[in-house]
Amino acid sequence: xxxxxxxxxxxxxxxxxxxxxxxxxxxxxxxxxxxxxxxxxxxxxxxxxxxxxxxxxxxxxxxxxxxxxxxxxxxxxxxxxxxxxxxxxxxxxxxxxxxxxxxxxxxxxxxxxxxxxxxxxxxxxxxxxxxxxxxxxxxxxxxxxxxxxxxxxxxxxxxxxxxxxxxxxxxxxxxxxxxxxxxxxxxxxxxxxxxxxxxxxxxxxxxxxxxxxxxxxxxxxxxxxxxxxxxxxxxxxxxxxxxxxxxxxxxxxxxxxxxxxxxxxxxxxxxxxxxxxxxxxxxxxxxxxxxxxxxx
Numbered sequence: 001x002x003x004x005x006x007x008x009x010x011x012x013x014x015x016x017x018x019x020x021x022x023x024x025x026x027x028x029x030x031x032x033x034x035x036x037x038x039x040x041x042x043x044x045x046x047x048x049x050x051x052x053x054x055x056x057x058x059x060x061x062x063x064x065x066x067x068x069x070x071x072x073x074x075x076x077x078x079x080x081x082x083x084x085x086x087x088x089x090x091x092x093x094x095x096x097x098x099x100x101x102x103x104x105x106x107x108x109x110x111x112x113x114x115x116x117x118x119x120x121x122x123x124x125x126x127x128x129x130x131x132x133x134x135x136x137x138x139x140x141x142x143x144x145x146x147x148x149x150x151x152x153x154x155x156x157x158x159x160x161x162x163x164x165x166x167x168x169x170x171x172x173x174x175x176x177x178x179x180x181x182x183x184x185x186x187x188x189x190x191x192x193x194x195x196x197x198x199x200x201x202x203x204x205x206x207x208x209x210x211x212x213x214x215x216x217x218x219x220x221x222x223x224x225x226x227x228x229x230x231x232x233x234x235x236x237x238x239x240x241x242x243x244x245x246x247x248x249x250x251x252x253x254x255x256x257x258x259x260x261x262x263x264x265x266x267x268x269x270x271x272x273x274x275x276x277x278x279x280x281x282x283x284x285x286x287x288x289x290x291x292x293x294x295x296x
Contacts, residue, residue: 220250
């Protein structure tokens with residue numbers, strides 16, 4: 001959500017996107033690898049830019065025509081810079097005679113669907129304190145950032161919740177892949193052996209417990225209490241609200257800038273209703289390893 005709070009908080013950029021562009025958000029880690037029509041079209045566009053080595057990240061903002069001609073590229077936040085890029089692209093844009101792209105078969109490795117009979121739970125994380133005070137706008141955006149992810153619940157786990165059981169696989173998936181500090185970037189997920197302790201219970205709809213996660217070196221960890229409510233009616237879950245709150249410490253290669261020492265981190269879970277397009281995005285922890293995510 002960093003971009004939403006910075007670049008895409010600019011009303012002129014929002015208006016340009018609505019009136020002059022077709023906005024598309026993708027996971028470049030998938031599209032640069034996909035062996036299908038989508039992947040080929042993306043590589044055609046990205047290959048014209050500075051990040052054309054598809055063995056590495058191609059992250060960035062691309063402006064392109066329907067024929068795949070690259071009109072602009074940037075990988076930095078900042079409203080003025082992006083607005084200038086968009087206006088320049090519009091000046092040089094000439095409607096092409098674009099060829100219709102045949103969809104064809106998709107690369108199943110990168111189109112993992114929600115397990116049949118499963119459920120989506122929205123997950124958000126936020127650091128509640130510990131940062132040094134700042135007047136720098138960009139640093140403040142990072143400090144106030146709120147992450148967004150999805151938790152997948154399988155059919156068996158769903159049925160377990162309805163019958164009052166919190167199955168072990170769901171417990172481990174929650175703590176390994178979702179009790180993370182992803183407020184500034186993409187962190188490493190917890191390894192199974194980094195679950196130092198896990199004690200969760202579900203009694204009459206009340207979910208509660210504690211967890212201790214820590215790397216072998218001790219340079220990253222999270223000790224938290226969890227409390228939540230799960231409700232169901234006629235075999236259907238109508239409420240899934242859970243909050244983890246505790247002390248986190250450390251950072252990863254792609255999440256620099258964490259507060260010094262231990263700091264309060266909260267992670268919330270709430271039932272998705274399908275009203276947000278982001279409800280359809282696969283969990284970050286499932287990227288390239290859906291089986292490992294579902295069987296943690």
